[in-house]
Amino acid sequence: GENVEQHPSTLSVQEGDSAVIKCTYSDSASNYFPWYKQELGKGPQLIIDIRSNVGEKKDQRIAVTLNKTAKHFSLHITETQPEDSAVYFCAANSNYQLIWGAGTKLIIKP
Amino acid sequence: DSGVTQTPKHLITATGQRVTLRCSPRSGDLSVYWYQQSLDQGLQFLIQYYNGEERAKGNILERFSAQQFPDLHSELNLSSLELGDSALYFCASSVAWQAQETQYFGPGTRLLVL
Numbered sequence: 259g260e261n262v263e264q265h266p267s268t269l270s271v272q273e274g275d276s277a278v279i280k281c282t283y284s285d286s287a288s289n290y291f292p293w294y295k296q297e298l299g300k301g302p303q304l305i306i307d308i309r310s311n312v313g314e315k316k317d318q319r320i321a322v323t324l325n326k327t328a329k330h331f332s333l334h335i336t337e338t339q340p341e342d343s344a345v346y347f348c349a350a351n352s353n354y355q356l357i358w359g360a361g362t363k364l365i366i367k368p
Numbered sequence: 369d370s371g372v373t374q375t376p377k378h379l380i381t382a383t384g385q386r387v388t389l390r391c392s393p394r395s396g397d398l399s400v401y402w403y404q405q406s407l408d409q410g411l412q413f414l415i416q417y418y419n420g421e422e423r424a425k426g427n428i429l430e431r432f433s434a435q436q437f438p439d440l441h442s443e444l445n446l447s448s449l450e451l452g453d454s455a456l457y458f459c460a461s462s463v464a465w466q467a468q469e470t471q472y473f474g475p476g477t478r479l480l481v482l
Contacts, residue, residue: 302458
C-alpha cells in the first residue's frame with residue numbers, strides 16, 4: 259500500500275542553523291503534502307502544506323519543496339530558534355486519506 | 369487552542385477493562401479522526417467519521433470501535449484492554465471529509481493500562 263518515509267528520525271542542529279527534513283511517498287496520485295508540528299504535551303498542528311501544482315512554498319522561516327518526479331518533498335527551517343524544538347510529521351494524501359511519516363524529532367542546541 | 373476538546377485528559381485502568389474516550393470537534397467541523405500515538409512512535413490513524421457516518425478506516429483493532437453522534441461529538445471505545453494499548457489517543461477534526469482538509473488536533477487522552 260501507500261507509504262511515506264521520513265528521514266531523519268532525529269535531527270540536532272545548532273541554534274541559528276538550518277534544518278532539513280525529507281519525506282518520500284509512493285503513490286503517484288498524491289497531490290497534497292502537509293507538515294505538522296507536535297510540541298511536547300500537545301497535539302500536532304499544521305505549519306505548512308503544498309499542493310502538486312507548485313514546487314515550493316514559503317512562510318517566513320519555513321519552506322517546503324516538492325519534487326513530483328522523484329516523489330519526495332522536504333521541510334526547510336532557517337535560522338532555527340529554541341521554539342522550533344518539536345516532532346515534525348510529514349504526510350501525503352492517498353485514497354482519500356492522509357498517510358503519515360514516522361516523525362522527526364528536531365533538537366535545537368543553544 | 370485548536371478548539372477540539374478531549375476528555376478525560378488521563379485514564380488509568382487495568383487489563384481486560386473497557387474505556388470510552390470522548391471528543392468534541394471544532395464548531396462547524398463535520399469530520400472527526402482518531403489517532404493512536406505510542407511512546408516514541410508516530411501517529412497511527414484509526415478511523416474517520418464524517419457527519420455521523422464512517423468515512424475511512426485505518427489500523428483499528430477489532431477490540432476498538434467508534435461512533436459520531438448527531439451533535440457531531442465522537443466516542444472511541446476500547447475494550448478487552450491490553451498493556452500494549454497504553455498510548456496517547458488524539459482526536460482531530462476538519463471541516464469536510466477530504467484528505468486535503470486541515471486537521472485540528474485536540475490535546476489528547478493519555479491511557480495507561482496496568
